[in-house]
Amino acid sequence: MPDTRYTLTAIVLHWLMALLLVGLFTVGLYMSDLPLSPQKLKIYSWHKWAGVTAFTLVLIRLTWRIGHRPPALPAMPGWQKAAAHGMHHLLYLLMIIIPLSGWLMSSAKGFQTVYFGVLPLPDLVHKNKELGDLLKTVHASLNYGLAALVVAHFGAALKHHLLDRDDVLSRMLPFLAGSR
Amino acid sequence: MITLRLILAALAFAAAASVSAVEYNQFLADKSTLSFVSRQMGVAIDGRFRKFVATLAFDPARPTAARARLDLDLASIDAGSQDADDEVVGKPWFNLKAFPTASFVSSAIRPLGGDKFELAGKLTIKGKTQEISAPFTFRQDGSNAAFDGAFTLKRLDFGVGDGVWSDVSTVANEVQIKFHIVAAPVAARK
Numbered sequence: 001m002p003d004t005r006y007t008l009t010a011i012v013l014h015w016l017m018a019l020l021l022v023g024l025f026t027v028g029l030y031m032s033d034l035p036l037s038p039q040k041l042k043i044y045s046w047h048k049w050a051g052v053t054a055f056t057l058v059l060i061r062l063t064w065r066i067g068h069r070p071p072a073l074p075a076m077p078g079w080q081k082a083a084a085h086g087m088h089h090l091l092y093l094l095m096i097i098i099p100l101s102g103w104l105m106s107s108a109k110g111f112q113t114v115y116f117g118v119l120p121l122p123d124l125v126h127k128n129k130e131l132g133d134l135l136k137t138v139h140a141s142l143n144y145g146l147a148a149l150v151v152a153h154f155g156a157a158l159k160h161h162l163l164d165r166d167d168v169l170s171r172m173l174p175f176l177a178g179s180r
Numbered sequence: 181m182i183t184l185r186l187i188l189a190a191l192a193f194a195a196a197a198s199v200s201a202v203e204y205n206q207f208l209a210d211k212s213t214l215s216f217v218s219r220q221m222g223v224a225i226d227g228r229f230r231k232f233v234a235t236l237a238f239d240p241a242r243p244t245a246a247r248a249r250l251d252l253d254l255a256s257i258d259a260g261s262q263d264a265d266d267e268v269v270g271k272p273w274f275n276l277k278a279f280p281t282a283s284f285v286s287s288a289i290r291p292l293g294g295d296k297f298e299l300a301g302k303l304t305i306k307g308k309t310q311e312i313s314a315p316f317t318f319r320q321d322g323s324n325a326a327f328d329g330a331f332t333l334k335r336l337d338f339g340v341g342d343g344v345w346s347d348v349s350t351v352a353n354e355v356q357i358k359f360h361i362v363a364a365p366v367a368a369r370k
Contacts, residue, residue, distance in 0.1 A: 036263045038350035045221040110225065110260050117222030127226075 003071045005171040010068065013061040014172055017095070020054050025147060032140075045117070048106060052115050055099035062092060074166040087153055094146040101142060105135035204325040204363040207234040211324070211362035214252060218259070219352035225264075231256035234361050238325065240318060243291050248299065250284040250359075272343045279306045287311075295319060299329065305338040316359075323365060330358040 006014070027047050034040045073081055106113050107123035109132035114120045125131060160168035215228040232252035239246065254274045259265050269276045286301035292315065300313040316329025334353045335341050341351060 036267045038347050041350050112223050114223045
């Protein structure tokens with residue numbers, strides 16, 4: 001019998017990143033309009049460190065995904081399968097380019113990213129105000145795009161669970177992980 | 181004595197074109213820089229002052245007689261970002277309304293051997309004066325002289341960034357100041 005559930009590793013990575021991304025998005029939205037204060041500097045640093053963590057996790061997750069095919073989708077119209085695959089590709093793409101855009105923005109604005117104040121990431125671009133402002137817009141726009149996709153992703157999962165009553169959502173739920 | 185001085189001056193003038201007894205005392209603002217490195221959350225941030233004037237007299241043959249003064253316009257700061265530039269104007273930082281300028285006045289310059297020297301003097305920021313010393317090098321740059329040096333000060337010694345900003349885990353107390361002063365020569369007249 002083929003696997004009908006995601007691996008425990010995939011489930012853990014999925015929900016860890018879900019929490020991290022919602023947190024990053026909320027904090028990112030909140031922090032950008034704050035007046036300058038020591039608190040703001042701390043929040044920015046934590047946002048960057050969490051972003052580097054998310055970037056590392058998505059790389060691990062992608063590696064795991066390539067090595068472990070997810071369970072086949074239950075019976076559904078072809079366009080839904082195509083939409084699901086397209087959505088997953090887009091989500092991965094954004095999870096990779098959003099932290100990259102943040103990292104580049106930080107460099108362009110003249111603030112090197114130093115992971116937890118210990119591990120310096122190289123500045124891939126020089127300080128440049130125009131580029132920094134452009135990357136800020138790019139970073140924000142990509143995030144709104146990701147937020148919209150996450151809402152659709154979440155909505156689709158709920159639709160499958162509540163209306164179609166299939167296992168699309170439950171195979172990714174952690175509390176059922178021990179049942180097999 | 182006056183005749184002796186005149187003779188010395190004439191000799192010095194004659195020698196100026198060839199080797200030493202050259203006094204560098206014409207500050208070249210466009211060629212000089214005054215920069216600093218602050219640290220935010222452990223990350224080095226480069227900054228600089230765009231407007232400052234050095235008044236100096238340095239004869240490499242008589243370094244101990246040299247003197248220097250630096251006056252800087254604190255409003256000309258580039259602290260690394262617009263946010264920071266706007267912030268440092270206020271009372272917790274430089275309090276520019278009350279203290280628009282900072283100054284340094286040398287008290288002693290001593291040779292450390294070769295092209296290395298040490299500069300000591302009084303630095304005044306925000307109405308507070310501290311003794312500081314900084315090693316620097318002297319180098320000929322065409323017909324000009326370039327003086328490069330650096331030292332580290334503690335911003336809280338000058339009350340810069342007090343109140344909530346006195347938390348040095350966010351913005352470090354230590355600020356490294358780097359100067360690159362270029363001056364043109366004028367033949368010594370003494």
